[in-house]
Amino acid sequence: MDEGLVLLKLKDNGQLYVEKKILTGSGSVFRRIINDLSQSELEIEDFAAEAVKTFVEYIQDGIRGDIAEIHFRDIHKLSVVFDVIRLITNTRLWLKRSIDNLSAGYRFLYEECLYIHTKWNINKFLERFVLKLRFGRNVPLLSQLFIEFESLKPDQMYFILHLTGTNTGIVLSTLIQQIRKKQSLDETTRYALQNINLPLCLTQDVDLYSELFDVSSQLSDISNEDLKIIVGLSHKTTQHVFKKTLGLSQASITKTVYDTRKWFDIEKRCEKLKMISGCTSVGLITSMYDVVEMSARIMMRSEVEPTDIKLQEFVVQLENLEEPLQKVSDKFIKMMISVVKSSGRYEKPQLVKLLKMIRDSKKLSSKFQHVQLVGQLAEGSTLAATLMNIMKIKSSELYIFQYKHPEIRDCKDKGQCGFVIKFNKDTAAYELSEDPVDYQNRDVHTHPVQVFKAEKMSWYEIMHGSRGSGPDQVVVFPRRWRWGWSEWGYQWLGRGEGGLIDWQTGGGQFCIDIDIRDSLVMQTEV
Secondary structure (H helix, E strand, O other): OOOOEEEEEEHHHOEEEEEHHHHHOOOHHHHHHHHHOOOOEEEEOOOOHHHHHHHHHHHHHOOOOOOOHHHHHHHHHHHHHOOOHHHHHHHHHHHHHHHHHOOOOHHHHHHHHHHHHHHHOOOHHHHHHHHHHOOOOOHHHHHHHHHOHHHOOHHHHHHHHHHOOOOHHHHHHHHHHHHHHHOOOOHHHHHHHHHEOHHHHHHHOHHHHHHHHHHHHOOOOOOHHHHHHHHHHHHHHHHHHHHHHHHHHHOOOOOEEEEHHHHHHHHHHOOOHHHHHHHHHOOOOOEHHHHHHHHHHHHHHOOOOOOHHHHHHHHHHHHOOOOOOEOEEHHHHHHHHHHHHOOOOOOOHHHHHHHHHHHHOOOOEEOOOEEEEEEEEOOOOOOHHHHHHHOOOOOOOEEEEEOOOOOOOOOOOOOEEEEEEEEEOOOOEEEEOOOHHHHOOOOEEOOOOOOOOHHHEEEEEEEEEEOOOOHHHEEEEEEOOOOOHHHHHHHHHOEOOOOEOEEOOOOOEEEEEEEOHHHOOEOOOO
């Protein structure tokens, strides 16, 4: 055999000769086996022969076109096993694009994302798939998965229940069928009962909800523990729905989404993290969005970074408030982490650590309970309008958001479902508008405040900064506080050589993170 070749022994006695330099140039594992251990033959019999041949082609020529679904897992696994970094990156980029475009089979995408999650504890692909499909055409896939209900583990059920989105019917029907069949509560059924949004099930599918608890209460083989679970869940659900209904009839409904004066007053008080804790404990700060931005401002200004213990104490205090804070979205936190890491002037590892601690806390942040909406500044409004409002010059600043809330079923009104956010010049607050004039000629109509609730919305703006001309030179900066943003952005990220060249002119993207957890089948993180 030519000394410049390596023999790959394939499944079913197949053989493939490959140039040494192709393999040794692709990754550290091949170099160690071929160069350090002087191996000229490699057995790769655990993978489909065609997949191995394609793997070698991709090493040599790169991925061109689509990857055959039947071979994706083997090719990706081979890349990981032999530490072919470029191919690991490219196969995962292909999977990411396939999720974003839903250009591959749904069952294939789910299985591969689940495999990567299970094999390497990488969750981001499965989370991305769930977020992409949970409000789409998910019933065929869910029907397939629920057929295999008995074999599902709690870890799989966690993602599948998130994947159901708002579809209570398919979950209730599956649970009823499973309980009737088993005449007991198995581990998977018990997990589902304890983690689905039963108040939503009761309000949306009262007949199926009633049938579920009728069937559960008549089980022939039920332990005292399971009986307590069923009775407790039924009582808790009824109590929750009653309190919610009573609360809606008695509560004064706020229109304020973001109060800039209140934020400015609180920001002046908070010079240290413990002052933020104090404001949260007395109800002056109610949102983790404000906590995140204020914490970032404090720690970026301070020359002395807090210790790990101080950070842990701060997070624990936030997690154990008597009245829980409004959670921050995982996406918002990731943007903040990215912008801090991009700082051209400061290194703030403790701030990055704090942001990651918040991101990892199920009590403070959430991956699934928010939907990010990007609005448009209404025609006739200008960014200068807000300043004019503060100076008592009559003007308006309207932001149009198109969004069909999960609670909106059949809507036959003209135009798109959504809402208008209006800056109130008298209160300096961003408010959810109910004024019909603000909706005229906007191609958007709104729904009652019981659907679009100001207290479920978090306002922020995404600014784009640039270090150069390439796409990898863009810095994304989410901010809640509007005034002096340019000065603050340059101070934070640096300006000139090694820092920002400039912010994008004309403002950024106007965003609302809307909390929809009450409309989701799966209870989001406790």
